[in-house]
Each structure stands twice: as C-alpha cells, then as structure tokens.
Amino acid sequence: MSNFVSNLFKSNKKLTVDEYIVKKTITSFFFLFIFFGGCIWAWKWVRHQPLDGGIRGGIQQPLRDVLNTNEAVFSKIFSKKHLTKTYPVSAAIKNVRPNGNLGMGNDFDPATWQLYVIKKKGDTLALKLDDLKKLPKTDIVFNFKCIEGWNQITHWAGVKFSDFVKAYGLNEEAAMKYVGLMTPDEEYYVGIDMASILHPQTILCYELNGAPLPMREGYPLRLIIPVKYGIKHLKRIGTIYFDNNRPPDYWAERGYDYYSGL
Amino acid sequence: MKKIDKKHPLAIRWFHWINFPVLGVMIWSGLLIYWANDVYKVGFGDKTLIKFFPQSFYEAFHIPFRLAEGMAYHFVFMWLFFFNGILYVLYTIFSGEWRYLLPNRRSWKEAWQVLLHDLHIRKTKPPQEKYNAAQRIAYTAIIIMGIGSILTGLAIYKPVQLGWLTLIFGGYKMSRIIHFALTIGYVLFFLIHIIQVIFAGWNNFRAMVTGFEVVKIKEESIQIEPIEIEPVPVAEVLEIPQTDDDKGHGEAPQ
Numbered sequence: 389m390s391n392f393v394s395n396l397f398k399s400n401k402k403l404t405v406d407e408y409i410v411k412k413t414i415t416s417f418f419f420l421f422i423f424f425g426g427c428i429w430a431w432k433w434v435r436h437q438p439l440d441g442g443i444r445g446g447i448q449q450p451l452r453d454v455l456n457t458n459e460a461v462f463s464k465i466f467s468k469k470h471l472t473k474t475y476p477v478s479a480a481i482k483n484v485r486p487n488g489n490l491g492m493g494n495d496f497d498p499a500t501w502q503l504y505v506i507k508k509k510g511d512t513l514a515l516k517l518d519d520l521k522k523l524p525k526t527d528i529v530f531n532f533k534c535i536e537g538w539n540q541i542t543h544w545a546g547v548k549f550s551d552f553v554k555a556y557g558l559n560e561e562a563a564m565k566y567v568g569l570m571t572p573d574e575e576y577y578v579g580i581d582m583a584s585i586l587h588p589q590t591i592l593c594y595e596l597n598g599a600p601l602p603m604r605e606g607y608p609l610r611l612i613i614p615v616k617y618g619i620k621h622l623k624r625i626g627t628i629y630f631d632n633n634r635p636p637d638y639w640a641e642r643g644y645d646y647y648s649g650l
Numbered sequence: 651m652k653k654i655d656k657k658h659p660l661a662i663r664w665f666h667w668i669n670f671p672v673l674g675v676m677i678w679s680g681l682l683i684y685w686a687n688d689v690y691k692v693g694f695g696d697k698t699l700i701k702f703f704p705q706s707f708y709e710a711f712h713i714p715f716r717l718a719e720g721m722a723y724h725f726v727f728m729w730l731f732f733f734n735g736i737l738y739v740l741y742t743i744f745s746g747e748w749r750y751l752l753p754n755r756r757s758w759k760e761a762w763q764v765l766l767h768d769l770h771i772r773k774t775k776p777p778q779e780k781y782n783a784a785q786r787i788a789y790t791a792i793i794i795m796g797i798g799s800i801l802t803g804l805a806i807y808k809p810v811q812l813g814w815l816t817l818i819f820g821g822y823k824m825s826r827i828i829h830f831a832l833t834i835g836y837v838l839f840f841l842i843h844i845i846q847v848i849f850a851g852w853n854n855f856r857a858m859v860t861g862f863e864v865v866k867i868k869e870e871s872i873q874i875e876p877i878e879i880e881p882v883p884v885a886e887v888l889e890i891p892q893t894d895d896d897k898g899h900g901e902a903p904q
Binding site: 405406408409412413416417420423424427447448451452454455458462465466467470471472473531533534535536537538539614615639642643644645649650 | 652653654667671683684686687689717718719721722723725726729807808809810811812813817822823826856859860861862864
C-alpha cells in the first residue's frame with residue numbers, strides 16, 4: 389500500500405486514471421486538513437495573546453488592534469453634517485430606561501456640585517449649573533442606542549458642547565485629540581474623540597422630557613452624544629479635561645471598542 | 651472505465667472552505683451580541699411558539715455575559731467575511747462561472763421538479779449542468795443574503811454616518827431584525843446543505859475538495875481493447891542461436 393502511494397508521487401510517473409484520482413484526493417484533503425489545522429492554530433493563538441492594557445479584563449491585543457483599525461477606517465466617513473435622525477417631541481417615551489448607576493454613589497451632594505473643566509495650561513474652571521443654563525439651549529429627540537442592542541426615542545435638552553467651547557474660549561483645548569469626562573466620585577469615566585464631542589448634536593444635558601434630569605439619569609449634568617453608544621453618555625459629569633492621548637475609558641478597559649461610534 | 655470531470659475551480663473551493671469557519675465565527679459572535687438584548691420570538695397574540703433563544707440553548711453554548719468579546723470578534727471577522735465574499739463574487743463574474751450559478755428562465759419550473767425528485771415523488775431526474783435549478787436558486791440566494799447581511803450589518807454598526815442605509819432597511823430596529831433573520835436563514839441553509847451533501851454522496855463531496863468528479867463511462871458504449879503483452883523472445887535477448895523450430899517461442903533458461 390505505502391509503496392503504491394509513494395509511487396504516485398514520483399514526478400516522472402505516468403498515472404492511470406485511477407492512480408490520478410487517488411493522488412489528487414490525497415493531496416487535496418491534505419491541504420484541506422492543513423487549512424483547518426491552521427484555523428485552529430490561529431484561533432488558539434489569538435485566544436492566548438495578552439489582554440490589552442486593561443485593568444480587569446479587556447480583549448486580546450490583536451483584536452484591539454483591529455478595532456482601532458476599524459476606527460481609522462470608519463472615522464473617515466464621520467462628518468459633522470451626518471446628523472442622527474430626530475423625532476417630534478410627541479414621539480419621546482416617558483419611561484426612560486436607566487441602565488446603570490455606575491459613578492452615582494449615594495454620598496453625592498447636589499448642593500456642592502460643580503463642573504470642573506481642566507484647561508490646557510492646568511488652570512481649572514469651576515462652573516455652576518446656572519452658568520450653563522445661561523448659554524443657548526438645544527433640544528434633541530433622538531433614538532438613544534445602547535450597546536446591548538436596545539434603543540429608545542428620548543427627549544433631552546442642554547447646551548451644545550461646541551457652544552460651550554465657544555462661550556468659554558476653549559479653542560486651544562478643542563484643538564487637542566480627545567476629551568475625558570469623569571463622575572464626581574471618579575468611578576465612571578469615558579474618553580471621546582474631539583470630532584465626536586464637537587458634533588452639533590452632542591450636548592451637556594440638564595433636562596429630560598422638559599424637566600431637570602432625574603437623579604438616576606445623572607442629575608445635574610450628563611453627556612448626550614448621539615453619535616456614540618449609551619456607554620459614552622456619561623451621567624453626572626464631575627470633571628472635563630482634554631488630552632492628546634486616549635483618556636481612560638471604563639468600558640474600553642472591559643473589552644469594548646474605544647471608539648464605539650455610530 | 652472512469653473519466654475525470656473537472657467541476658469546481660480551485661478558487662471557488664478556497665472561497666467555500668474559507669467561508670465555512672469565518673461564517674461560523676460570525677454566527678457564534680453574533681449570538682454573544684444578541685444575548686444582551688434577546689427580544690425576538692415567533693408567535694401570535696400572547697402565544698410564543700419559538701423564543702430566540704431558550705436559556706438551555708445559551709447555557710449549552712456558553713453564550714451569556716460575553717457581549718464585549720462577541721463584538722470584538724464580530725468586528726474583526728466581518729472583514730474576512732466581506733473580502734472572501736467580494737472575491738468570490740468577482741471571481742464568478744470574471745471566470746464566467748456565473749453562467750452555472752445564476753438561475754435562468756427555466757430554473758423556477760425545474761427547481762420544482764428537483765424538489766419532487768429529491769422527495770422521491772418524481773422518478774425522472776430533471777436536466778442539469780454543473781448545478782441543478784434548485785442549486786442555482788439556492789446558491790444565488792445565499793449570495794444575496796450575504797450582501798444583505800453586510801448592508802444591514804453596516805446599517806446597525808453606523809446608523810448615524812450611514813443613516814441613509816439604515817433608512818433603506820426600515821430603520822434601526824428593522825435592520826437588526828433583518829440581520830438576525832438572515833442568520834437564521836444561514837443556519838437553515840447549512841442544515842439542508844449538509845443533508846443534501848450526504849445524500850449526494852462521496853463523489854460530489856470530494857469534488858468540493860479535489861475539484862473533479864469521477865464519471866463512469868458505460869462499458870457497452872466503448873470498445874475496450876484487451877491489453878496484450880507481446881512475448882519477448884528470450885533467445886533474442888540472450889543472443890542464443892535459434893533453431894527453426896523454436897523461432898520466436900524461446901523459453902527462459904532454467
């Protein structure tokens with residue numbers, strides 16, 4: 389048998405039809421098994437790669453590299469002119485789903501809350517909610533999309549981040565690459581690319597359905613950024629800062645895409 | 651007597667076998683994502699016939715609480731699915747293979763005959779070239795489904811930047827439903843495909859690996875010449891002087 393097989397693979401041998409069939413079948417299945425073996429090897433290799441610098445988990449570095457490549461590809465079609473679809477106020481639902489309470493510790497004192505904006509040179513603005521309410525107000529009714537896959541048409545209002553930047557002369561800061569936001573207790577934190585936070589539908593939001601934000605929705609001030617999944621809509625903003633490197637991001641450290649852009 | 655009949659070009663065999671694990675990873679990672687908001691079911695009124703999916707199903711495949719992992723794999727392997735699919739379509743166009751794959755005017759009628767034949771209701775086998783009419787329809791439909799998955803996938807992935815696409819598919823929710831339904835379609839296709847491959851037998855399956863089918867040529871249709879081995883006169887070889895009697899009939903020396 390082995391003689392018969394090895395004879396088939398002698399280069400100068402003239403093969404009969406039967407021999408050709410056996411030879412081709414052996415070589416073709418050999419390559420198919422090599423291919424499947426390669427797939428299994430590649431799969432195991434990926435799963436054994438070190439996790440990206442995440443603190444408590446995250447995903448394997450090669451996967452993260454592709455997600456970052458995806459950002460490079462898809463941020464090319466990002467435009468300020470691409471607006472999320474808006475709806476009439478009547479379409480907004482009343483029972484808004486609060487999906488998490490990260491960073492909204494019970495020891496929060498609304499009376500002492502201030503918004504801290506750390507400027508490029510290190511000096512910090514400390515603002516009250518009334519300071520923000522003096523700026524032009526923008527309403528938005530849009531389909532809020534959670535990364536889990538559900539969505540709700542909801543009605544929010546506040547000041548456009550781009551208006552806020554203009555009003556406080558944060559042009560130098562807005563020339564940087566990223567914005568970081570943190571809750572007052574620093575339990576929850578997100579990083580957002582500058583183009584997305586300056587998108588005309590991104591607002592520092594203080595109203596839900598025409599009333600002040602409920603506690604569970606991040607009173608007194610939260611981010612509404614329709615070009616991102618809900619994980620980036622940080623509730624109860626305590627601190628805003630600017631950076632050329634990616635600010636830490638709670639869910640990215642847990643394996644989610646940093647960009648999470650829609 | 652056997653004959654080799656070339657059936658599947660090498661490129662198509664590669665596209666086919668690459669697609670198999672890639673689609674597998676896409677469906678698996680899609681399940682990890684779907685679990686986080688598993689709202690689909692089939693039923694009427696308050697009655698649920700099928701829930702996508704029962705808890706036992708999730709547990710059997712270790713689906714729960716892996717959304718981030720699912721999204722990571724989904725958005726990595728989407729590229730392989732996309733490029734493999736694009737190359738396959740381009741190849742079938744430029745090689746002319748599309749002629750065997752696209753349904754033609756007769757296909758719809760013939761596909762019915764194929765179905766009846768496969769269910770053993772009809773005895774005679776409908777005519778076919780490389781693929782029968784039902785295969786033409788199925789293999790073209792699966793490509794349209796693939797394009798549908800990519801487009802609805804993009805509509806869910808970038809519903810703001812590609813808002814027009816989301817709108818075409820009836821909005822964000824509908825895009826997600828179509829994307830999910832297409833996946834169910836793949837699973838059904840896969841099951842029928844496997845059953846058909848088993849029924850079609852080894853020769854057909856091997857063709858997807860080796861590229862050829864072995865065709866038996868009917869014995870009566872060709873004259874087979876018996877192979878005759880000319881006896882070599884040993885005497886000639888050994889240069890033994892020959893007598894007249896044993897000329898041409900030499901025996902091997904003892």
